């Protein structure tokens with residue numbers, strides 16, 4: 001067997017990761033191209049990409065969502081499928097969350113007006129959704145504005161449907177901020193253990209004392 005080429009040795013030393021590829025045109029199948037194995041950050045999600053919407057690592061196509069990842073030590077962004085993005089991002093759950101959030105957003109946006117709005121006598125529009133209160137109202141000069149909970153929109157809108165669309169954006173932004181904060185929180189370890197009750201007539205207190213002696217008196 002011939003010696004490995006210097007490039008391959010360099011690759012081994014650096015611990016960089018190469019993604020497997022089934023696509024013969026794939027840039028990342030080129031042995032001169034090595035991807036850093038960590039430190040990638042997703043810049044945006046591209047839904048339903050047009051043209052050559054294939055994953056640049058595994059070549060999968062057609063693809064519904066491409067994740068555009070960037071790295072400080074790599075000159076171009078790379079576009080990956082969800083499975084390949086999982087392998088490069090620090091949190092392997094991030095790619096799946098991103099896709100699920102995008103789907104959820106598109107669905108809610110499409111049905112925003114058909115939500116369970118309640119219109120008051122004063123023509124205020126109220127909606128309770130995912131723990132948020134949305135209020136759409138007409139201002140004195142005939143424009144429209146809204147509240148998300150107690151936070152007033154910074155702009156007013158000439159048309160009702162503009163305000164409606166802006167209210168969705170504001171609601172979604174608030175919701176995602178909460179969701180992301182929750183995801184960033186470390187998971188509590190489940191330390192509750194159900195212990196069986198001691199049976200029989202053994203002297204449990206004595207055993208406890210002996211155990212404390214075993215550990216050393218500082219634990220007693």
Ligand SMILES: [Zn+2]
Nearest residue numbers: 055058081084
């Ligand atoms: Zn892929």
